[in-house]
Amino acid sequence: MKKVLFPCLSAIVLLISCSKDDPATNTPAADKYQSITTGNKWIYDVTTNPGTPTQSTVPDTVTTTATDTSVTLSGSSRSYRIFKHSNGDISDYYNITGNDYYRFQKIDLNGTLLQIEDLYLKDNQPLNTNWSQTLNLNLPGFPFAVPVTVTNTIIEKGSSRTVNGTAYTDVIAIKTDITSSGLPAGTIVTDIKTYYAKKVGMIEADYKVQISAASVDINTKTILKSATIQ
Numbered sequence: 001m002k003k004v005l006f007p008c009l010s011a012i013v014l015l016i017s018c019s020k021d022d023p024a025t026n027t028p029a030a031d032k033y034q035s036i037t038t039g040n041k042w043i044y045d046v047t048t049n050p051g052t053p054t055q056s057t058v059p060d061t062v063t064t065t066a067t068d069t070s071v072t073l074s075g076s077s078r079s080y081r082i083f084k085h086s087n088g089d090i091s092d093y094y095n096i097t098g099n100d101y102y103r104f105q106k107i108d109l110n111g112t113l114l115q116i117e118d119l120y121l122k123d124n125q126p127l128n129t130n131w132s133q134t135l136n137l138n139l140p141g142f143p144f145a146v147p148v149t150v151t152n153t154i155i156e157k158g159s160s161r162t163v164n165g166t167a168y169t170d171v172i173a174i175k176t177d178i179t180s181s182g183l184p185a186g187t188i189v190t191d192i193k194t195y196y197a198k199k200v201g202m203i204e205a206d207y208k209v210q211i212s213a214a215s216v217d218i219n220t221k222t223i224l225k226s227a228t229i230q
Helices: none
Strands: 015-017 041-048 056-073 076-085 091-097 100-109 112-122 130-137 146-163 166-179 188-197 201-211 216-228
Touching (some): 112 130, 112 166, 146 188
Antiparallel strands (some): 041 216, 056 076, 146 166, 166 188, 201 216
């Protein structure tokens, strides 16, 4: 949910057209790990550099709009529901196709606009299942596209987790690793874990990414304070 520079960093050129479209899914929210019903609201605390002298926390309210956007990639289109953030002029886009959950984002990474479509969750897969996407990333300061592989792994399934004093059940935890065959070993260092609760969606995200060659150093922790799900 919260836009925290989602780990799938890619600069694949997307042909994007926006239009009112059919809902991205009609599956009941109670059966899913994300709801895209209009009027849903999530309130998060987003902490930058947690546990350090420069730690700072800002609130972010995420609201589901009634508008869908069509995203076309390599001749294949998906309809995404638009989510708005109160923390800046930021939007996220979500699609649920069966048991697959997609997120599309536009991210300004040190002046380079990244447009990202990511399969971030598969809710019907067993523990330790992983899936990968290899993309081309235009990193700041690089004159060429760098091949980047993003691997998501289910490290918890059906577990319980307490966040901000609220106990959640049926939690799926995803670990995300980013590697590149086009960069020296150690150039990209990641520690990314995201937790999703059934019906509620994302309840917690720990996100650390360092890309030394591109002067990228991101360290954020996002926790859900409350949610209103229609």
